[in-house]
Amino acid sequence: MTALLVLEDGRIFRGEAYGATGTGLGEAVFTTGMTGYQETLTDPSYHRQIVVQTAPQIGNTGWNDEDDESAGIQVAGYVVRDPSRSPSNWRATGSLGDALVAQGIVGVSGVDTRALVRHLRERGAMRAGVFSGDDLAADADLVERVRQSPPMEGADLYGAVTTREPYVVAAQGTARFRVAALDVGIKANTPRMLAARGIETHVLPASTTIEEIEALNPDGFFLSNGPGDPATADGPVELTQQVLERRIPLFGICFGNQILGRALGRDTFKLRYGHRGINIPVIEHATGRVAITSQNHGFAVAGEAGERFDTPFGPGRITHTCPNDGCVEGLELVDAPAFSVQYHPEAAAGPHDAADLFDRFAELMSGGGRHRLAGGGS
Incomplete structure (x- = not known):
């Protein structure tokens, strides 16, 4: 046929x-x-x-x-x-x-x-x-x-893939931390990667409020990957700003990187053909280390390698870029516990070069967590 x-x-x-x-x-x-x-x-x-x-x-x-x-x-x-x-x-x-x-x-x-x-x-x-x-x-x-079909620019899609009800992925072994994960298109391997590090993950709908986040008393907040134009994600961006105000340690990937970028006042834009595959190099500017990464994104955060910029939450900087085209691949707040990357450290499918980012998130929570399950206090 x-x-x-x-x-x-x-x-x-x-x-x-x-x-x-x-x-x-x-x-x-x-x-x-x-x-x-x-x-x-x-x-x-x-x-x-x-x-x-x-x-x-x-x-x-x-x-x-x-x-x-x-x-x-x-x-x-x-x-x-x-x-x-x-x-x-x-x-x-x-x-x-x-x-x-x-x-x-x-x-x-x-x-x-x-x-x-x-x-x-x-x-x-x-x-x-x-x-x-x-x-x-x-x-x-x-x-x-x-x-006559709708273009990807302006497409509000994360609501179509988010979970309808919260669910919990238990930590493997003793739970060290509790994380609130905003599902704007989360992949199943992400909570598994967190669980392997003793993290109990509460996966939450994209419509979750800051009051619901606070009720969980989490050690950290995770922004997942997802589809569509980040310019449409006003709800998740506002929630991210509220999380940053409360200094809850934050880690975002892919769409989550773009949401954090918008929350920090950065613009986003559509790439000509995007990055999609499991063989895309990324440079971490602080170390010069190059990781081969899994990626799937058609939009990016505006910025240049090593750029420092002002945000409502203190200074920020561009931490990673792609050597192929200079695209921003990561950013962080300098004096607050928040960072994100544009690629997929959960490696499903893909290389494992970036798996240590989940360890960095755990370290961030151990230094600034609001409630430590293993320790019984903050």
Whole structure:
């Protein structure tokens, strides 16, 4: 069955139906990860995006019941070159194609993804649609349908992926700290990484108030990753400012980095094609250390390497940048317990170079926590 990837600039890539048949509308982006397609597909940060895999062979290890990063597949569509005919892995419980069908995700295979990625590299991420079925409309009509779909700029998406009810992920062993984690698209491996460090994580809806945070009496506050334009996240930004006023130790990643940036008075902007993959270098300016990181973001905080700036909460500084394009990859407050990074230290999927950031968060809480579970006081 024929399937099409239709871009808003009129370019059309033809292939075969893969996964469910129908229509998927979103933003066409590419990810350079050679592995970890299940984690990519279930990452809430990819909500309403049509993901193009640069790796040519996808689906070799099938689908399993353990590696999902959320309750289901989050992407709006999926584009691959050469899908596996049959999975081969002892952990597999089914095939990738079957998972796409079961969850209604429209895909296209057999596409020249090299040509597609070159096109997106030149023109930038853009609105797109994946269409499959026996009776497709004319090409011009499909292009117009794509152009009528909403752009990613101005997209308020975190509310669509946040948890509806609070839940708790217990610490492994003795609980040392309690963390309030604002879920604006959190990945399942993040609370697991915190739990491994003796941290009890209370995952909270994006609509949580400062009074509800204070009622938990947390040692720290975590801002998760998530989808959409950070310029729309006024509620989480205001909550972050209230947390900073109370000097609760704060750690943010990805969308959380952008929320903290806005809370500190920084602007955010849309990148031409974003950073998506598990092989992206980041420089930490204080040490000169380069980490290879997992990333998925289409927006960034404005700033330059090593820049110091004034905020309502004291001086701040840009701590990390990407050597590829100078994009801000981290910031912190100089005299207050708050820092964030633009990449994914939870490494799902991805390298483990940045896992020590969770240890830094624990150290920050040990020096400035408001309530220490292990110690019975502040």
